[in-house]
Amino acid sequence: MKGTSAFGWQTSLADLSLILFMLSAAALHRQPPARPQEQRIERPQPRTSVHPAASPPARPAPRSEPLAVYEATAGAPPLDVWLEQQAIDPRQQLTIIARYGPAPGSRDAALGSAVRLLGEAGVAGASARLVVEPGSGPVRVVLAYDRPA
Template structure:
């Protein structure tokens, strides 16, 4: 027996694909009203349909969720305690590098939000000039209290932060 194999050249395959592409394109253009194959009216007296208003825009996407700001490992931690230096003096001794960012965190027990805000404002004033770029976090949590942390988690692009950032959680 002699076996015949069906052979096709690449030109035949390319021609088949071209025809398929042509048919798909013609079908898509025939289904549009404003395309070159759409509903053309040769009669100038024929009634023309008014332009359809554009479809309503989809609603705006929901705002992205609030994510916590980046925090690096602490270079130094300050807590108010008997015998501890005042925050301003501690910052002058420990946080001399201007790339270090100060983060003041105040936790409060239920019903202590107003006192926590006052304590954060007092620590902000005590930090002096370093508070200009401080991150201040006030959030519910136990044990209630405050701390100040310095770390290399400030702006890395050299742009610097503009002003104190205040975030109140659980408001």
């Protein structure tokens, strides 16, 4: 005698479809949001015999997860000592991030601190990029795999 089953192939197919939907939704959730495309209006350039060199459009500098972070606070060791403790790789980029507030002269003070740390990094044989931006907090030195290709 053949028994009837409450679950048929339709239920199995529905379960597989639901699993596929959940996997697709999870994969889409992990992707960064898409930026809207800029719409440019191209204006015709007057024809001249000398053409200026076209510069590539500015792109933001790449940033990845930091490997090591140094904060220039009162109890911190000198930057060159901290750099000696790091495993330096040629693919890594040293970034000095200085933040400034709304007070007059705070941007110049932040830039001065960043330039001082840049000099210390240069003595240690490392080159760095400087980032000066609005915000709060101490000057940070970040070591990450950010080196441009």
